[in-house]
Amino acid sequence: MSVFDRFRLDGETSIVTGGNRGIGRAIADALAEAGSNVVIANRDAESGETAAEEIAADHDVEAIAVRTDVTSETDVEAMVEATMDAFGGVDVLVNNAGIVHHAKVEDKPVAEFAETIDVNLTGAYRCSKYAGEVMKAGDGGVIINVSSMSAFVANYPQHQVDYQASKGGLEAFKNQLASEWAEYGIRVNNINPGYVFTDNIVHGEETIETWRSEMLVEEFARPEDIAPLAVYLASEASWYVTGESIVIDGGYTVR
Numbered sequence: 001m002s003v004f005d006r007f008r009l010d011g012e013t014s015i016v017t018g019g020n021r022g023i024g025r026a027i028a029d030a031l032a033e034a035g036s037n038v039v040i041a042n043r044d045a046e047s048g049e050t051a052a053e054e055i056a057a058d059h060d061v062e063a064i065a066v067r068t069d070v071t072s073e074t075d076v077e078a079m080v081e082a083t084m085d086a087f088g089g090v091d092v093l094v095n096n097a098g099i100v101h102h103a104k105v106e107d108k109p110v111a112e113f114a115e116t117i118d119v120n121l122t123g124a125y126r127c128s129k130y131a132g133e134v135m136k137a138g139d140g141g142v143i144i145n146v147s148s149m150s151a152f153v154a155n156y157p158q159h160q161v162d163y164q165a166s167k168g169g170l171e172a173f174k175n176q177l178a179s180e181w182a183e184y185g186i187r188v189n190n191i192n193p194g195y196v197f198t199d200n201i202v203h204g205e206e207t208i209e210t211w212r213s214e215m216l217v218e219e220f221a222r223p224e225d226i227a228p229l230a231v232y233l234a235s236e237a238s239w240y241v242t243g244e245s246i247v248i249d250g251g252y253t254v255r
Contacts, residue, residue: 140185
């Protein structure tokens with residue numbers, strides 16, 4: 001088997017939450033290009049359907065969209081059931097769905113903090129729980145959490161303590177899940193991007209220049225710069241990698 005063949009995902013099935021746009025969409029495209037069938041699980045049905053149709057046409061794989069709110073256990077159960085009905089199994093789960101709020105601690109409502117945790121952290125738990133049941137009953141699988149460099153550093157000048165807490169939680173979650181599910185052949189790893197130009201970048205040029213000044217690479221990443229790592233972690237090429245967090249941040253955390 002050649003090196004490149006070890007990255008192939010032909011015939012496998014991957015669920016990508018928040019796969020309709022941004023990093024999630026780039027990951028879904030990359031997994032499909034490697035041969036995986038894809039399930040787009042996101043809250044907006046129309047954009048999910050569009051993404052699935054485009055992915056299927058572009059990469060000659062099967063792709064479906066399942067409207068899913070990761071804060072709803074009922075939705076998550078239904079998403080996994082729909083995946084089983086369509087493809088008969090789940091090989092890869094990418095927990096990418098996430099939100100971010102910006103407000104100082106003293107101004108941040110407790111409900112806002114709780115919402116961020118519910119989407120970014122508990123949402124990953126819900127999806128892992130139900131997709132993991134399928135993986136455990138089968139031949140194992142791969143869970144990839146899209147975390148953040150924010151799990152390891154304080155971001156500034158923005159104020160987002162709930163986001164930091166949710167991403168820090170994903171690190172402990174990953175460690176424990178990898179440990180508990182290793183016996184079932186399930187690998188669990190995190191991707192930790194730095195600043196990537198997505199819809200979540202809502203700050204002005206001054207703030208962006210502050211971030212850029214701390215990086216070793218002069219430009220921000222694009223979503224498609226994160227996606228190849230997801231293919232590696234999903235594939236047989238990374239069979240010896242589990243319980244790890246890989247930072248892609250242009251050298252931001254070096255300093």
